[in-house]
Amino acid sequence: MSISVSHINKSYKDIRALQDVSFEVKKGEIFGLIGPDGAGKTTLFRILATLLIADSGQASVAGHDVVKDYKTIRNCVGYMPGKFSLYQDLTVEENLEFFATIFKTTIKENYHLIEDIYKQIEPFKTRRAGKLSGGMKQKLALCCALIHKPEVLFLDEPTTGVDPVSRKEFWDMLKRLQQKGITILVSTPYMDEASLCDRIAFIQDGKILEIDSPEAIVKHFTKTIYNLSANNMYKLIESLKTYEHAHSVYPFGEFVHYTDTRDVFDIDELQHYLKNIGLNDITIEIAKPTIEDTFMALAK
Amino acid sequence: MKLFLGFIKKEFYHILRDRRSLFILFGMPIVQILLFGFAITNEINNVNIAILDHSKDVTTKKIIDNISASKYFSINAFIQQENDIESVFKKGQTKAVISFEKDFNQHLIKNGQATVQIITDATDPNTANTISNYVNAIIQSQVKELNKGIDKGYQIIPQTRMVYNPELKSVFMFVPGIMTVILMLVSAMMTSISITREKELGTMEVILVSPLKPLQVIAGKVVPYIALSVINATVIILLSLFVFKMPIQGSLILLAFETVLFIVTALALGILISTIAATQQTAMMISLMGLMLPVIILSGFIFPISSMPLVLQIISNIIPAKWFIIILKAIMLKGVGFSFIWKETLILLGMTVFFIALSIKKYKIRLE
Amino acid sequence: MERVIEVESLTKKFGAFTAVDSISFHVKKGEIFGFLGANGAGKTTAMKMLIGISHPTSGKATVAGFDVFTEAESIKKNIGYMSQKFALYDDLTVKENITFYGGIYGLSRAKIKIKTQQLIEELGLEDIANNMVGSLPLGWKQKLAFSVALLHNPKIVFLDEPTGGVDPITRRQFWEMIYKTANQGTTIFVTTHYMDEAEYCDRVSIMVNGNIEALDTPKNLKKQFSAHSMNDVFLKLARG
Ligand SMILES: Nc1ncnc2c1ncn2[C@@H]1O[C@H](COP(=O)(O)OP(=O)(O)OP(=O)(O)O)[C@@H](O)[C@H]1O
Ligand SMILES: [Mg+2]
Numbered sequence: 001m002s003i004s005v006s007h008i009n010k011s012y013k014d015i016r017a018l019q020d021v022s023f024e025v026k027k028g029e030i031f032g033l034i035g036p037d038g039a040g041k042t043t044l045f046r047i048l049a050t051l052l053i054a055d056s057g058q059a060s061v062a063g064h065d066v067v068k069d070y071k072t073i074r075n076c077v078g079y080m081p082g083k084f085s086l087y088q089d090l091t092v093e094e095n096l097e098f099f100a101t102i103f104k105t106t107i108k109e110n111y112h113l114i115e116d117i118y119k120q121i122e123p124f125k126t127r128r129a130g131k132l133s134g135g136m137k138q139k140l141a142l143c144c145a146l147i148h149k150p151e152v153l154f155l156d157e158p159t160t161g162v163d164p165v166s167r168k169e170f171w172d173m174l175k176r177l178q179q180k181g182i183t184i185l186v187s188t189p190y191m192d193e194a195s196l197c198d199r200i201a202f203i204q205d206g207k208i209l210e211i212d213s214p215e216a217i218v219k220h221f222t223k224t225i226y227n228l229s230a231n232n233m234y235k236l237i238e239s240l241k242t243y244e245h246a247h248s249v250y251p252f253g254e255f256v257h258y259t260d261t262r263d264v265f266d267i268d269e270l271q272h273y274l275k276n277i278g279l280n281d282i283t284i285e286i287a288k289p290t291i292e293d294t295f296m297a298l299a300k
Numbered sequence: 301m302k303l304f305l306g307f308i309k310k311e312f313y314h315i316l317r318d319r320r321s322l323f324i325l326f327g328m329p330i331v332q333i334l335l336f337g338f339a340i341t342n343e344i345n346n347v348n349i350a351i352l353d354h355s356k357d358v359t360t361k362k363i364i365d366n367i368s369a370s371k372y373f374s375i376n377a378f379i380q381q382e383n384d385i386e387s388v389f390k391k392g393q394t395k396a397v398i399s400f401e402k403d404f405n406q407h408l409i410k411n412g413q414a415t416v417q418i419i420t421d422a423t424d425p426n427t428a429n430t431i432s433n434y435v436n437a438i439i440q441s442q443v444k445e446l447n448k449g450i451d452k453g454y455q456i457i458p459q460t461r462m463v464y465n466p467e468l469k470s471v472f473m474f475v476p477g478i479m480t481v482i483l484m485l486v487s488a489m490m491t492s493i494s495i496t497r498e499k500e501l502g503t504m505e506v507i508l509v510s511p512l513k514p515l516q517v518i519a520g521k522v523v524p525y526i527a528l529s530v531i532n533a534t535v536i537i538l539l540s541l542f543v544f545k546m547p548i549q550g551s552l553i554l555l556a557f558e559t560v561l562f563i564v565t566a567l568a569l570g571i572l573i574s575t576i577a578a579t580q581q582t583a584m585m586i587s588l589m590g591l592m593l594p595v596i597i598l599s600g601f602i603f604p605i606s607s608m609p610l611v612l613q614i615i616s617n618i619i620p621a622k623w624f625i626i627i628l629k630a631i632m633l634k635g636v637g638f639s640f641i642w643k644e645t646l647i648l649l650g651m652t653v654f655f656i657a658l659s660i661k662k663y664k665i666r667l668e
Numbered sequence: 669m670e671r672v673i674e675v676e677s678l679t680k681k682f683g684a685f686t687a688v689d690s691i692s693f694h695v696k697k698g699e700i701f702g703f704l705g706a707n708g709a710g711k712t713t714a715m716k717m718l719i720g721i722s723h724p725t726s727g728k729a730t731v732a733g734f735d736v737f738t739e740a741e742s743i744k745k746n747i748g749y750m751s752q753k754f755a756l757y758d759d760l761t762v763k764e765n766i767t768f769y770g771g772i773y774g775l776s777r778a779k780i781k782i783k784t785q786q787l788i789e790e791l792g793l794e795d796i797a798n799n800m801v802g803s804l805p806l807g808w809k810q811k812l813a814f815s816v817a818l819l820h821n822p823k824i825v826f827l828d829e830p831t832g833g834v835d836p837i838t839r840r841q842f843w844e845m846i847y848k849t850a851n852q853g854t855t856i857f858v859t860t861h862y863m864d865e866a867e868y869c870d871r872v873s874i875m876v877n878g879n880i881e882a883l884d885t886p887k888n889l890k891k892q893f894s895a896h897s898m899n900d901v902f903l904k905l906a907r908g
Contacts (some may be wrong), residue, residue: 036835037805049509051667070665079509082833083502089317090310101306102510111769124708131682134752134829135707135861145506161752163706163900165906189835190862205835233868234847250840253864254886255895292836299837 001060002027002152002183003048008057010043010206017043018054025185025199031179033187033199036299040206041187042082045156048185049079062183068073074233078103080145082156082187085137088130092121092140095129096147097274103148113145113177117171134161141246142170146177153177153188155186159193171196191292192266202298209298214291221294223247224265227255230279239277250296257293305513314494315524325490329482329532333539336474337621347431349396350377350388353659355404359446360549363416366438367398371397371626373434389421396420396431408446413455420462432460475540476628477601479533480621483559484566484595486529489587491521491570496583513661522567529563549635558631560639561648562624566591568655573663595621670697672824672855673718678727680713689714690727690759695871700846702886703867705752705875706906711859712828714875719749719826719897732823745773748817748825752832755813756800762793765801765889766816773820787789787815807838814845818854823850825849827858831865863899872898874905881905 011017015247017040025031033041046052048061050070052220060067064073086268093107096118100107113117117139124132129140138161145155147255159167171193174184176238194200195214202209210217230236233251240249240258247259260270267284301620315322349367353360377388379397388394399417401407408414418435420428436458447453498504507517537555540546548555571589577583596602598612599621605613616622623644630636630644639643673695680688688710695701716722720740728738732746762785770780773826788797791811801809810830817825827846831839843865850856858869864865865895866872866886873883882889882905886898895901 036837037807046505046667050507050538051508053666064778077509079506081502081505085501085503087310087501087503087542090313094310094313098306098310099506102303102507102512103305104511120707133708133712134832139707148643157833160683161707161861162831163906164863164902167861168903189833189839191836226321234851237844237847251868253865253867295835296837299835 001063002029003031003046003059003061003185005044005059006057006237007061008044008047008054010040010047010052015287017206018047018241020059021132021203021206021208022210023201023211028178028181029184029198030174030184030186030196032194032200033185033203033297034191034194034200035187039203041203042156043206044156044203045079045081045185045187050074051079060181061250073268076151077290078148078150078153080141080155080158082160083289085133086129086140086144089128090130091126092132093125095140096143098146103150107147108282109148110147111150113149114173117146117166118162120166126216128169133168135163138162141240146173149180152181152183152185155184156185157189159188159190167193187284191290191295194291196297202295203300217294218291221297223259223289223297225261225289225293226258226265227252227283227285228265229255229283230274231281231282232279235277236279238276239274239279243273247296248291248300251265252292255287303514304520307512308518309603310525311494311520311524313455315528321490321500323491324533325486325528326535328485329478329536330539332478332482333536334543336478346374347372347392348376348396348429349373349376349398349431349435350379350385351469352379352382352385352397352399354402355400357403357405359405359408359414359442360393360400361459363400363439365396365441366442369437370434372440385419394421395427398433398435399499408454408456413457415457415459416578417459418459421461425561432458434458440564442641446614474601474626475536475544475546476632477599479536479559480562480599480601481592481595482536483529483563483589484530484569484621486532487525487563487566488570488591489571490528491525491527491567491588492573492577492583493580495521495579496577500579502644508665508667514665516570518660521571522564526560526563527569530560533559533563546632548632550631551637554638555628555631558624558627558645558648561645562620565620565624565655566647568652568659571659572655572662575659575664592620598622599625601625608610620648620651623651669893671695672697672732673701673857674728674730675718676728677809678717678729679725680710680717680722681725686715686878687737691875691880693873693880693883695855695857696835697823697855698850698853700858702869702872703766703857703859703875704861704872704902705859709875709906711875714784714889715826715828715857715859716882718743719747743888745820746823748820748822749829750810750813750817750830752828756801756816759800761800762797762804762812763789765812766819768814770819775820782820787812791815805838807834807842810834811838811842811845812899814842822854824855824857827856829859829861830861831860837847839865846852860881863897863902866898874902876907 001024006022008018008021019207021044033044035041043052046055048059048066049067050073053067062076066073080206090098094106121136121139129137132140142158158188159170162170178190199211199213200217201211228236235250235254237251240246240256244259247261249255271282271284273300326501352366376393379385379388385397387399399419401415404414416439418432438460439456443456498507513664541548547593573583573586577586598619599604599618603615627641627644630641675694676692678688679686681691691714703711711737713722717724718729718737720736722760724736731743733743736743757892760768764788766784767780770783771797775783788794796804814830831842834842846856860866869886871883871885872889873880875881884892889901890898893904895904
């Protein structure tokens with residue numbers, strides 16, 4: 001096991017940030033931590049990265065205990081905290097060089113690991129990090145976290161603020177790192193990224209609700225989801241919310257995802273209801289549930 | 301080692317790129333020294349002095365005439381006895397009294413030397429200093445005149461004495477104080493700020509979870525500031541040497557050694573502060589209130605320790621700056637060697653070791 | 669329809685580097701305008717010029733009827749702004765933040781009191797009204813920041829990546845707030861990297877290297893680029 005966590009508890013004053021958290025991550029696995037803000041993801045990362053000590057429970061990373069062998073762990077993991085900013089007064093290249101040095105490597109040696117992302121900010125390598133756009137900073141931070149080849153990589157919301165194209169490239173990179181045998185623990189607020197993980201854990205209020213592969217998790221979603229659209233999105237959402245049989249109503253891109261409280265659902269009745277309210281171009285069709293639907297159903 | 305050098309390189313980037321801080325860092329000592337220096341040494345002109353002539357002979361008359369002829373002085377009183385000196389000063393007009401000993405001329409001829417006392421009012425110590433220098437110059441030119449064509453040289457020995465404030469405060473006396481304040485500021489405040497900045501940025505988290513050892517991080521933060529502080533100390537000493545012609549009486553090597561010791565003390569304090577403070581602001585406030593104020597008020601820099609209330613006198617003993625100022629004054633002004641200041645040095649060394657140990661112990665290897 | 673933002677050949681250069689390269693567009697009153705683009709495309713830079721805190725290198729622009737060159741102060745009174753990094757003071761409580769921002773926008777004390785009460789109720793923050801904002805989850809902060817940006821009933825609100833890093837549920841609550849605000853006639857100018865959110869906008873522009881490469885309703889954009897979703901449109905365009 002590359003990461004193993006058993007019965008971890010951690011509280012801050014009156015908040016129980018983690019409650020009896022247990023899971024295991026195999027070597028070379030991409031394991032996703034998914035959960036709403038304040039669920040305890042960052043606390044978990046910090047415990048595994050040897051930055052915090054849990055109140056009770058055990059955890060080990062790459063076979064080393066996070067409390068006793070913290071020095072060994074620090075030599076073999078990579079960590080990118082969620083709130084990570086770079087040295088604003090250092091240039092892009094100097095930042096990267098610094099992190100390469102403290103991780104005992106050089107840019108040249110590991111350039112191939114970061115090439116796809118780095119080449120997008122490389123034209124600006126002499127620019128001070130403080131003058132980069134928000135997403136460019138995040139990309140540089142990613143490069144800094146990936147410039148060495150750790151055994152285990154902890155990434156706390158690495159793609160926040162990164163544009164969709166670069167996110168895709170970033171995940172391609174993670175997949176390549178995975179093939180080199182690196183274990184990756186990653187948290188993300190993007191549900192499309194969650195489905196790229198080998199396994200994910202839903203975490204809420206410090207508790208793990210479910211652990212499984214994305215495909216399996218989606219299968220746990222038992223209700224039928226309907227894709228609805230109409231000429232006025234806002235009105236559609238409002239009317240659905242006041243519909244007496246509504247179970248859940250969530251906007252989903254150009255559609256609204258709707259679930260009904262009843263086992264047998266009458267499409268015509270709903271269509272009728274919406275028409276009466278004054279909506280036009282109404283379409284209702286069955287949709288496949290996604291991780292995002294599952295997440296929202298669980299978190300509700 | 302490569303790790304460590306990489307770290308230091310980064311620190312130097314931070315320091316060199318922050319132009320404003322750099323400017324303050326190097327501008328401040330220069331400005332302070334110049335300010336103190338020039339505000340204090342001022343020209344004198346037509347200063348009132350009184351004469352106490354116990355001898356009333358040809359030579360004293362000659363000297364008195366020369367003094368009253370100079371544009372620097374005008375004689376406003378002739379007093380008759382020692383007791384009158386105080387009352388003359390009290391009136392506030394007279395800045396100095398020149399007192400010739402009894403049988404001045406006879407002593408000069410018989411023994412080849414005579415004594416004159418220059419008593420100055422030390423409420424304005426710098427003017428006092430200048431006055432005695434000028435009076436002395438006039439007397440010495442008179443001696444030259446007397447010695448013309450004679451091979452056995454006469455000597456007039458001036459004894460300078462200050463009333464009211466015998467501990468002279470001049471630019472010379474300020475140099476050790478200013479140096480202490482600046483070294484404290486640069487070393488302690490800047491290191492504590494630079495460490496807390498990493499905490500605020502979130503980069504500390506990454507550095508903790510890296511192969512860098514805590515000791516390397518601390519040393520990496522400290523080394524650049526040792527360099528900066530040494531440069532600063534050198535600038536201050538050069539300024540006082542060349543602009544104010546302050547002679548350094550003692551050994552320069554000893555001075556350098558003691559200065560580095562104090563810099564390390566201050567850096568240890570800075571690291572200690574950064575272990576308590578979570579933000580740059582707090583670090584700055586603690587440095588200012590907790591370090592600068594005591595240094596300025598309790599170290600004897602401005603207010604003589606001997607005239608403080610007993611409680612403060614006792615407290616002043618735990619201020620490293622007090623000991624450093626004593627050491628500096630001893631080396632710079634008195635020119636004494638290590639055998640005279642080993643006790644103070646030992647105290648400072650003890651404090652430094654204590655602070656370093658404490659700050660390493662307190663340095664957090666984790667976030668909480 | 670009344671145009672509340674009009675931009676013509678607006679340009680911003682940093683030294684030799686052109687961050688925003690002569691862009692032109694307009695935004696209608698009450699519209700939700702999505703301002704998309706890859707990282708470093710120039711969105712934040714353009715937005716900063718529109719809200720009057722950055723001086724354009726050249727071009728023309730009016731916001732709420734005021735010129736960005738000469739009437740920046742009037743613009744600031746008529747708009748709300750939520751920045752990419754900083755919105756609220758972490759070391760002030762929820763209430764204190766509201767009071768502070770109410771104060772700088774010149775609301776009377778009585779009004780601030782009413783508004784504070786109202787906001788706290790609407791957002792369901794009763795229990796934590798006296799907690800430091802720094803201790804709130806990001807999504808709550810962002811919702812609070814949005815409400816604060818609306819305190820002075822601005823004509824236009826500029827939101828720079830308001831939902832970055834926010835979880836799916838809170839993100840949707842945030843967009844419901846946006847819808848509601850737009851429905852009341854306030855114009856919304858918003859940037860995002862979530863492509864499902866792009867679908868919620870009335871019109872969307874996509875910036876590439878300082879230029880606006882496409883601008884239309886999500887529906888038309890999908891048609892134009894024969895794409896399934898806005899995500900596909902973006903992938904096709906964003907890398908030039
Ligand atoms: N003060 C500055 N000096 C120099 N270049 C700057 C400055 N501010 C921004 N830039 C550059 O202008 C370009 C556009 O930046 P901007 O912040 O507008 O991007 P953005 O579209 O908001 O990106 P993101 O989605 O990452 O937030 C970037 O290349 C950035 O580095
Ligand atoms: Mg931006």
